Amino acid sequence: MAQTARKDKPRDHYKAAEDSYRSGNKKLGQEYFVVDCDRHIIEPPEAFTMYLDKEWQHMAPKPATDNTGAPRLMVEGRLYQKPAGWGPGRTEGCGDQRPRGEGLSYERAHKHAFANRDIDMDLSGIDAAVWIPTLGLFTPDIMNWDFQYAVMRALNDWTAKVYATGKRHLWCVTIPLNPEWAVQEIKRCRKLGATAVWMRPNVMQDVRWWGEDWDPVWKTMTELGMALVFHEATGTYNASYSTDYKFDRYWLAHVVSHPLEMASAMCGIIGYGVLERHPRLQVLFCEAGATWVPYMLFRLDNHYGARPKEMTGLGMAPSEYFKRQCVICSFEPEEALLRETMDWFKGKNMACTSDYPHWDSSGVSGVVRYMNNYPDMDAQSRINFFSRAAIDALGL
Numbered sequence: 001m002a003q004t005a006r007k008d009k010p011r012d013h014y015k016a017a018e019d020s021y022r023s024g025n026k027k028l029g030q031e032y033f034v035v036d037c038d039r040h041i042i043e044p045p046e047a048f049t050m051y052l053d054k055e056w057q058h059m060a061p062k063p064a065t066d067n068t069g070a071p072r073l074m075v076e077g078r079l080y081q082k083p084a085g086w087g088p089g090r091t092e093g094c095g096d097q098r099p100r101g102e103g104l105s106y107e108r109a110h111k112h113a114f115a116n117r118d119i120d121m122d123l124s125g126i127d128a129a130v131w132i133p134t135l136g137l138f139t140p141d142i143m144n145w146d147f148q149y150a151v152m153r154a155l156n157d158w159t160a161k162v163y164a165t166g167k168r169h170l171w172c173v174t175i176p177l178n179p180e181w182a183v184q185e186i187k188r189c190r191k192l193g194a195t196a197v198w199m200r201p202n203v204m205q206d207v208r209w210w211g212e213d214w215d216p217v218w219k220t221m222t223e224l225g226m227a228l229v230f231h232e233a234t235g236t237y238n239a240s241y242s243t244d245y246k247f248d249r250y251w252l253a254h255v256v257s258h259p260l261e262m263a264s265a266m267c268g269i270i271g272y273g274v275l276e277r278h279p280r281l282q283v284l285f286c287e288a289g290a291t292w293v294p295y296m297l298f299r300l301d302n303h304y305g306a307r308p309k310e311m312t313g314l315g316m317a318p319s320e321y322f323k324r325q326c327v328i329c330s331f332e333p334e335e336a337l338l339r340e341t342m343d344w345f346k347g348k349n350m351a352c353t354s355d356y357p358h359w360d361s362s363g364v365s366g367v368v369r370y371m372n373n374y375p376d377m378d379a380q381s382r383i384n385f386f387s388r389a390a391i392d393a394l395g396l
Helices: 002-008 013-021 054-059 106-115 117-124 135-141 145-163 179-191 212-224 250-271 293-306 318-325 338-344 366-373 379-394
Strands: 035-040 062-065 071-075 078-080 128-132 169-174 196-199 227-230 283-286 326-330 350-352
Touching: 013 379, 035 117, 035 283, 035 326, 035 350, 035 379, 054 145, 071 135, 078 135, 106 117, 135 145, 145 169, 145 179, 169 179, 169 196, 179 212, 212 227, 250 283, 250 293, 250 318, 283 379, 293 318, 293 338, 318 326, 326 379, 350 366, 350 379, 366 379
Parallel strands: 035 128, 128 169, 196 227, 227 283, 283 326, 326 350
Antiparallel strands: 062 071, 071 078
């Protein structure tokens, strides 16, 4: 939808997007229009209860404290993030978010993230942001699918009506694992103003979303001009075959889960022909680094050339699908070989994120660090990275 509209309008659609979303209160980087493709909501407890259907209120997610004193969310009798075991979540639970560098408790963090969402964007040099849940990342783990859908509807309503109330706040729909219900929720939330749809890259509860039974979901999204945003999180119970389940130490689980699960998602969405069947579907991969992408695309292309009889449903090399429809979103300004990866992509297919306000994020300093770390980046590549790749992918 967005691509068609661009062809019909002679005016510069990048300038139109910039004029529409630009902040007049930024404290730095005024010379650049910047879209943050991965900014996180720290949900207060009422995000899951305020709009939850009455029939499910008795099962509503509730704040809890584990036996180490860490704040967590209780859902279906389970603690999130999972405090121990294979593929554990953070030892500090929901606490220690770092919007401005200092670690905050869960209560202080969700209050700060709500009250200062515009202020912190201006301090960062961010004009518009794509907001993704934090605790909501665990809702696909809910085993009662009727309850799962109810919780997701409640979270989507709260996000639309309470949190993402200004134009510069672009929010993502949380969708259930049932593809028919996912279509319903995407259509409903588009009317509420949602920009994109987020999904975990994992196989959740044995649901392989790259099968053709999910084609109606991708068809609905392309018809509505909505992008797909992949985002991972450690500390689940039902991410089937997930890489992080090899480890019972959080730091190791966290190291492997984000890039390796994203790499699997990239293989699935390309290799099973999803992008071939839906050539207008735009896909963003968030919070997983960037420098693994060239190697995985090389490896996919290598197999595409070496085993042509197995390339069912693919009409061109895997890297061509990525270059046509995908964006890798960088959130670590000091990532090794990041500049080389930007050069490999010729300044395209990469976008800027902060992961604000998580412990591993660039906080409010990301834009400055990208500018300082790569002072000789050519102007067009910097503009593409800060905004134009995102404008294209999100259809702004």
